[in-house]
Amino acid sequence: MCAFQIRDTFIPYNLPDITDQEVEAVAETVRSKWLAKGPRTMQFEKEFAEYVGARYAVAMNSCSAALHVALLAQNLQPGDEVITTPMTFASTANTIVHAGATPVFADIDYTTGCIDPDEVAKKITPRTRGIVPVHYSGQVCDLDKLYALADQYGLFVSEDAAHALCSRYKGRLIGHKLHDTASYSFYATKNLTTGDGGMLVTDNEEIANRARVLSGQGMSQNAWNRYAKGGKWRYDICEFGFKYNMFDIQAALGLTQLHRLEDMQQARLRIAKLYQEEFAKIDACDPPVVPDYAEHCWHLYVLRIRPELLTIDRDRFIEELNARNVGTSVHFIPVHLMSIYRNTFGLKEGDFPKAEKHFERLISLPLYPSLSMEDAQYVVDAVRDIVTKYHR
Template sequence: MTDFLPFALPDLGEEEIAEVLHSLRSGWLTTGPKAKRFEEEFAEFIGTGVEAIAVNSATAGLHLALEAAGIGPGDEVISTPYTFTSTSEVVRYLNADPVFVDIDPVTFNLDPERIEAAITPRTKAIVPVHFAGLACDMARILEIAQRHGLKVIEDAAHALPTTCGGQLVGSLGSDATVYSFYATKTITTGEGGMVVTRDAEMARRCRVMRLHGISRDAFDRYTSTKPAWHYEVVAPGCKYNMTDIAASIGIHQLKKAWRFQKRRCEMAARYDEAFADLPVTLPPKPHGADIHAWHLYVLRLADAAPVDRDRFIELMSGKGIGCSVHFIPLHLHPYWSDRYALKPDSFPIALDSYRRAVSLPLFTKMTDADQQRVIDATRSILAC
């Protein structure tokens, strides 16, 4: 029987394993020197004088960034329904309300042309999501935000490394950018995330709030050469810090980020060539010379396809290949639809894209033979 090819697997080497073992043997397991080093190297990777704050998930990072931006009860935050629920659930943590705007029909990203119509006196921020690793139209979004006095917090869970206008996402002038290092992402720490900002006050607030609202990091207190047992709780914070064990993985994953991106780009190009004659819409490409992180490779099945999306996934599974769907739009989930009286056709482009979309396996541990299996299976189902 052919082995099952999963939708995604992390790509870990002996370097990550050795670094984790070093942390275990050092006795410093929680936030410590490795987390600090990962932050410093990540900030250097972005390369624009930013500060980086390591956290235990991108969800935590989005929560901290929005809180540091002053989002609170009664405020509105404009974002997309075409994302995972964490993008908007963090808005609710702060007793604010997400306001959804439909996506661009080509890119899957938040449509800038629809943002201004959604702005009200309660609007305080915009959260664009760089879907699949393709940058949003950040120049337009930032221009709108500046004109209306709004904060911009980028959800870059898919977007490392991604560029927009020749600059890395994270260096584009938004108030903060948040990355994910979940097991399926372009680099991983197992669970983890990073907040990046140029705003020193936002960075300070995120650091305080990620660890119970305590005014000093545990690492700083426990490594001081003088007695440093005293601390102050200055706010009702959270428990969002990254462990040194997780950071040990991230340190070496970050060194591989450009190599991983190059491999993902090569695989995406191979898929494009193989599927060009099928009844599908291929994933959108970056503008000009910009870089796509290719976290996901998403096909949209055309009306002429011999099967619908759900049947396609079933048939692929029968051939031993795992696929996924990114995403079930938020307005189709009971919590969001009930709370905000949303209907399936409230966002027709997101709805149509979802009904057609399937994410094929795309991860750097895949061999050429693995990818050929996916190509052959896809063609056997969709070739008319």
């Protein structure tokens, strides 16, 4: 076997896939002078809803906004509890607080990193109103079990699909035949990006209408074209709404990315396949396991290491990758370990052992459409080199 050679250039952990098509679409929008929410945002909503197979899509300026609005549409009251996972970005839980409810955490299924329905069942009380499951990294929650719990106890399900555009549960895309709502992120690192942005999808007309009002400053009517000829200038504010809407420059990016999505996904799948095959051969690596019911969209490639076979821990492993010019990230530090959550809700280390174990072992490796197969192979070789050097 050849000795490992450290390359000269750094492989970033993530790069958005931007082509001349995106540049042209944005330039055309800017030239059109319709920069705010307008025809492109409407078109993006229409095509996105068709793509995932939901009746309505409401475009927003982030997934956090979509998650917040999805919860507001459920009319939560102080004292209401909403169950979510600690293995997520803070915004999932923050929006529960912003919507006036109390977040209650349930530990993960260690195989997928997603919330474990059996743990959810243990957390249901008379105050529970809903569940916010996160399709972590592009893995898919066990939706049949979660929906069955929701039906049994009369709960809503607001899916955090920030990572899950193109993931499938039992053959159907996330967002198709959903319980209540799903919210997607178009942040710069996501499988489809608008720079920042998000989308709420639902089959429920009432929720869709409420989401449009709440995300548009609470205006009673769809006021985006009130400056057009014949547009109605009179409006009412019927809710304490938010400035959460998407605008057309973002939507121009989003539409172009949506049209290129299948190609971008194929590139992700090729890299993920290589990683899955190669890391399975390295004993100190624990590659993701995709349940039979799911198709993973590989938003993130989350590799777990087995520190018990190594003389170094995960943090040092990341430093070693960095020294070999491989960029990484960590998704996520469990939310219950954040100071505001500890201090407000009395949470502490040890509360969610599976999420904590997962966190201590995980490394998110580079995975994006423009990552070449040679670079992906280099990432594998770098991991193997570190394991060989630090094996017990």
